Amino acid sequence: MTPFAPAPSAAAAPPPTGTELVVITGMSGSGKSIALRALEDAGYYCVDNLPPELLRPFIALEDQRRARRLAIAMDVRSAESLPQLPPLLDELAARGVHLRQIFLEANDHTLVRRFSETRRRHPLSLADPGDVQQALLQAIARERAQMADLRERSLVIDTSVLLPSQLLATVKELIAAPLAHLTLVFESFAFKRGITLDADYVFDVRMLPNPYYLPELRPLTGRDQPVIDYLAQQPEVQRMQAQIAQFLRHWLPALARDHRSYVTVAIGCTGGQHRSVYLVEQLAAELGSSWTTLRRHRELDGL
Numbered sequence: 001m002t003p004f005a006p007a008p009s010a011a012a013a014p015p016p017t018g019t020e021l022v023v024i025t026g027m028s029g030s031g032k033s034i035a036l037r038a039l040e041d042a043g044y045y046c047v048d049n050l051p052p053e054l055l056r057p058f059i060a061l062e063d064q065r066r067a068r069r070l071a072i073a074m075d076v077r078s079a080e081s082l083p084q085l086p087p088l089l090d091e092l093a094a095r096g097v098h099l100r101q102i103f104l105e106a107n108d109h110t111l112v113r114r115f116s117e118t119r120r121r122h123p124l125s126l127a128d129p130g131d132v133q134q135a136l137l138q139a140i141a142r143e144r145a146q147m148a149d150l151r152e153r154s155l156v157i158d159t160s161v162l163l164p165s166q167l168l169a170t171v172k173e174l175i176a177a178p179l180a181h182l183t184l185v186f187e188s189f190a191f192k193r194g195i196t197l198d199a200d201y202v203f204d205v206r207m208l209p210n211p212y213y214l215p216e217l218r219p220l221t222g223r224d225q226p227v228i229d230y231l232a233q234q235p236e237v238q239r240m241q242a243q244i245a246q247f248l249r250h251w252l253p254a255l256a257r258d259h260r261s262y263v264t265v266a267i268g269c270t271g272g273q274h275r276s277v278y279l280v281e282q283l284a285a286e287l288g289s290s291w292t293t294l295r296r297h298r299e300l301d302g303l
Helices: 008-012 032-041 052-064 083-092 108-118 134-153 166-174 225-232 235-257 275-287
Strands: 020-026 045-048 071-074 100-103 155-158 183-190 201-204 262-269 292-297
Touching: 008 071, 020 032, 020 134, 032 045, 032 071, 032 100, 032 166, 032 292, 052 071, 071 083, 083 100, 083 134, 100 166, 108 134, 155 166, 155 262, 183 275, 225 235, 225 275, 235 262, 235 275, 262 275, 275 292
Parallel strands: 020 071, 020 100, 045 071, 100 155, 183 262, 183 292, 201 262
Antiparallel strands: none
8 A cells, every 4th residue: 555545434435525625835934824824714724734645534534524624734844745746636626625726935035034034944954054045045946846836736826025914815815715717816016026926927017107107196006096097098008908808818718728727917017006006906807707806916905
């Protein structure tokens, strides 16, 4: 019997269709414990660092207890077993488990800073690192390579510039969304703070007319009616909106057929306050009748 094989009793009865399982993976230091806390607050039974070998028995046990909302966090500490996780998750989904997969990401600079502030040792760090920072960057690079397959199949959340409260709110919003074949996530951001790492598509709208240069509109955002009215009157803005919507309408069905669960569309302007926010709101409303849509405003949500 392989280490991955369940006991006969664990495999006898598949989990009921109503079971929800949220799998949190991601980079060490990216905020998995915070995300798990958000799920616990939402009523999920949570387990941190569950080895993949124990996932089948865990699901079977919680099925016997009539648990319906489960969440687990897995990371590179289970490095030898991680390649077994994707096929196991596919099997659970085929057996009727409603599966959501979330991958937390952050850039190298942020991860190095977080490890330095907490003085924690990276799980893949060498016993005698020599140059500590260089050894940490090498450990992060090895972790990215080992986690690449899980990242590819998950909704990616870039926590590089998120406050803990923002990450909590993002995860809670995500799990509150109805289970759908494909969820479309629109995200606004500021180029001056860096391109978000969690986007499948990035649209640069910095060439559009900027309300920032109008004194009466500068303190407002793309969710305020005077800014909405101003941008709605700009032909270039309307042309950009129509072209992005046309692109998504054309390709989203193909992405859904390719079994994608989430597609994140990031729209960036200079400050992440006006143009990108406006277009996220408008596109989410426009496409919301055809797809489950979520909206995130990276800069505004941190205020």
